[in-house]
Amino acid sequence: MNTFVKDNVEAIRSFLAELPERPDAGRLLCEMVDAGLDRLSTPGSGQTLQRWRALAAVAAYDLNLAKLYEAHTDALAILAEAGADIAPPLSVWGVWCAEPPKARLDIHAVSAEEPGRVVVDGVKAWCSGANALSHAIVSGWNPDGHPCLAAVDLDQAGVTVTDEGWHAVGMAETMSVDVHFDNARGIAVGGPDFYTDRPGFWQGGAGIAACWHGAAAQLASYLRGKLAGRDDPHALAHLGRADVALSASAAGLRAAAQAVDAAPTADSYRLAMRVRLATEQAAVEVMQALGRALGAAPICRDPWVARMMADLPVFLRQSHAERDLAALAQSTLRHGEDDDAGEEEWRL
Numbered sequence: 001m002n003t004f005v006k007d008n009v010e011a012i013r014s015f016l017a018e019l020p021e022r023p024d025a026g027r028l029l030c031e032m033v034d035a036g037l038d039r040l041s042t043p044g045s046g047q048t049l050q051r052w053r054a055l056a057a058v059a060a061y062d063l064n065l066a067k068l069y070e071a072h073t074d075a076l077a078i079l080a081e082a083g084a085d086i087a088p089p090l091s092v093w094g095v096w097c098a099e100p101p102k103a104r105l106d107i108h109a110v111s112a113e114e115p116g117r118v119v120v121d122g123v124k125a126w127c128s129g130a131n132a133l134s135h136a137i138v139s140g141w142n143p144d145g146h147p148c149l150a151a152v153d154l155d156q157a158g159v160t161v162t163d164e165g166w167h168a169v170g171m172a173e174t175m176s177v178d179v180h181f182d183n184a185r186g187i188a189v190g191g192p193d194f195y196t197d198r199p200g201f202w203q204g205g206a207g208i209a210a211c212w213h214g215a216a217a218q219l220a221s222y223l224r225g226k227l228a229g230r231d232d233p234h235a236l237a238h239l240g241r242a243d244v245a246l247s248a249s250a251a252g253l254r255a256a257a258q259a260v261d262a263a264p265t266a267d268s269y270r271l272a273m274r275v276r277l278a279t280e281q282a283a284v285e286v287m288q289a290l291g292r293a294l295g296a297a298p299i300c301r302d303p304w305v306a307r308m309m310a311d312l313p314v315f316l317r318q319s320h321a322e323r324d325l326a327a328l329a330q331s332t333l334r335h336g337e338d339d340d341a342g343e344e345e346w347r348l
Contacts (some may be wrong), residue, residue: 026132044264056214105140
């Protein structure tokens with residue numbers, strides 16, 4: 001994996017800024033892969049903040065692209081964490097690991113003579129970018145009932161991409177449809193329980209918040225531009241509201257990235273939950289501020305604002321809202337019982 005430095009973040013911004021028109025998200029992802037703009041440092045490698053800045057930069061341009069780009073870079077990080085050097089040059093990946101009860105995959109070994117080779121059967125839901133990708137990491141269940149992962153080449157007879165399961169207006173270009181697997185061949189990635197047990201699981205979950213933040217920050221920048229020179233205290237109050245929310249979100253993400261790099265193998269669940277929930281709230285604050293300050297005009301007449309205001313609420317629903325808050329509270333109670341660290345974490 002190539003080392004990722006600040007100049008690459010600027011290269012991403014320049015690449016997107018210089019596009020003569022906005023192509024669809026799938027095609028643009030392929031162009032970014034071809035240009036080598038997908039090679040981010042893995043979480044916990046010492047440059048986590050740079051990784052998240054790259055995700056935020058893509059999200060500031062377009063959230064459909066960010067959803068596919070984040071999944072592609074997450075797939076590369078998963079393969080690296082598993083020690084699986086199996087990604088062909090210029091391949092474009094997704095991570096399809098949602099586990100709704102009525103759409104689960106069976107993954108079993110081909111034979112003892114072909115170690116690591118697996119067969120994948122069943123229906124997978126929420127397969128973002130299915131029509132644009134060459135490969136995907138999919139989650140499923142082995143014959144012993146343990147969750148496992150497989151890397152699948154999507155260009156094979158046993159894989160059928162449908163047009164079922166996606167009717168959203170927001171994030172429409174991600175086309176998170178159902179995909180059918182019928183005796184499809186794949187390669188095992190890690191062992192049973194690898195996906196959620198590895199340190200990168202929650203580190204990657206925190207990285208999703210960087211996408212939300214990047215989009216919200218760009219909306220706030222739009223609001224700031226529209227209010228420049230205006231003497232409207234009510235509208236300006238909403239810009240102040242956005243500033244407070246985003247400053248806290250940015251500080252949380254920076255601190256989280258530093259913590260991940262300082263302890264890359266530590267359990268990052270609580271850290272990830274906090275930064276995801278705080279950033280979600282900040283994004284909601286910014287969207288409300290923009291609408292209340294500027295009214296309906298930009299949402300109805302500016303194509304970028306209209307698209308972002310439709311996309312961001314859908315993307316934010318990768319957070320499980322009150323369920324995540326309750327789970328974090330339970331973790332806080334357990335953590336505090338151990339060594340009073342729950343209170344210590346809140347002290348200045």
